Amino acid sequence: MKRIGLLGGSFNPAHSGHRNLSRFALRILHLDEIWWLVSSGNPLKDRRDMAPLKVRFASAAAVARRLPVRVTVIERQLGTLYTVDTLKALRRRMVGHEFIWLMGADNLVQFNRWRGWRTIASLVPIAVMLRPGYDAEAHTARAMGWLRRFVRPAGQASNWAKWRLPALVLLKMPPDPTSATALRAADPHWHKTSHKEFNYHGLRDRVTRRLLG
Secondary structure, eight states, X not given: OEEEEEEEEOOXXXXXXXXXXXXXXXXXXTOSEEEEEEOSOOTTSOGGGOOOHHHHHHHHXXXXXXXXXXXXXXXXXXXXXXXXXXXXXXXXXXXXXEEEEEEEHHHHHTGGGSTTHHHHHHHSOEEEEEOTTTHHHHHTOTTHHHHGGGEEOGGGGGGGGGOOSSOEEEEEOOOOXXXXXXXXXXXXTGGGSGGGTSOOTTXXXXXXXXXXX
């Protein structure tokens, strides 16, 4: 069984925080690889602030270089917008894979706003990476009122594939204050000048192996 971490997001743009979270998760959770699920759109975010999918994919591919990370837009192929539907589809299609959902503490704060969030917790284990400035909010998040009873010891994180669901583990990782919001504030037009930094030639989905149109 391949042990795969799933990190969903806009990657608008991808940055060192995504990379460091992935490196930490690979080690602590004993993962074979991580899939970065680059979303076509986020229902909780303003689409006017979203760079084109191809640009965000190229950004993620550049940041993930030389890591066991597969950058993918598989949700576009699956026709799913919400994480709960993506997970259901992956579990049906990817037999022989064990999945764990990865998220930053900032996402746990708003997890109760995700469609079918309790169902998500019943489909895959969840590993939350605590981040400076969000730790206290994460522990008191509305979703934690229900999830708290399912929290597993961080020292047992590598055993996640054997956990009975729902299951949640809170992991304290080395701090990285980088955020996509701050990067966009510093350079609102990053996606218009990214051709100087990213390689757009022959962009191919690392999971489905399809070329990005």
